Amino acid sequence: MVSRKEAKKKSLLRILALIIAVVIVVVASVLMQNWWNNRPGPQPSEVSITASVGEEEMEIFPYLACVPGTECPEGDIPALEVGPDESLHLEIPEPIHQLEWALLRIYDDPAANDQVLHGSYDATTAEIPGSVDPLTEDSAERPQLVLVEVSAVMVGLDENGEEAPFSVVWSISAQGEPGANPGN
Template identity: 60%
Template sequence: MATRKQARKQTLIQVLALLIAVVVIVVAVVLFQSWANNRPGAHPEDIRVTASVGEESIEVAPYLVCMPGTECPEGEVPNLYVGEDETLNLELPDDISRYQWQVLSIYDNPAANDETLHGPGETNTVEIPGSVDPIEASDSEDRPHLMVVEVSAVLVGTDDEGEEAPFSSVWSISTMSDEELANQESQ
């Protein structure tokens, strides 16, 4: 009989050890998930979008970041030339792509301009052609050439009091040649 009691005791200890291990794992997962959901993200002015054409790549800082209803100081617009047969690739960090965001592609023919809306978590990359097919309603046979691309989103940041607040954020990229930039500046 002593062996039967020892076997039951050993089985009970194993079951208790297993239960304790399961409880510890569940508590760790719940605590990690709570931490991950409540940790502060980067402030919108610190978030960068990566733009690339072929082997050339740049990090793009926000052009505008402000709380709705306030005046937005304008930032710098970097230039990354995109040729007619090239494609501009944008890679957005999770701090943007987990929210709703949009891309505005502006061509030298306004009829070719395009805006695409992306839902939260839908994608974090976008490809934009350097030129598109001629517009049927246009008198010109020229292919409209990409001039500017803007990514915009309303993101959560912290205000001056440390409280969470919405921020309108825009990342702008010029895609013109040096000649087009010179013409633009002279006008």
């Protein structure tokens, strides 16, 4: 038979073990949350957008990604042919859509060009028509999509390994040969 003293001792040991377990869980949760919030994100030059027209799909990496005020080497502008009756579909990943970002649509008629600004978590996709209605009644031709640009300011590591803002632009040519650079 267990004496009262031994029963009390066992109860106190169980309570102490429970308190220790709760403290360990709380400390582990706080450490995990701190690590999760401070883990490094992808470098701006590594973030890609998925562009598709019908069944054709490609991954688009930044055309420009640099700290403002520094010389910024231009990359290639990939091409994805978009017919007048087709639409270019863009998937915007979280490292971009969690920020403010802009979508610039350039057509062969400058009057049809358009820019849309998106706030944080406003949109995760964009649908850009291959052609739009003419803006003047005397124009019989529909303006055709030439170029699409997505731009954002992201935080990345500069050449010194310190956090810095980066201006980042993803460009997609809607006409021409893949890898062609219509800006040059």
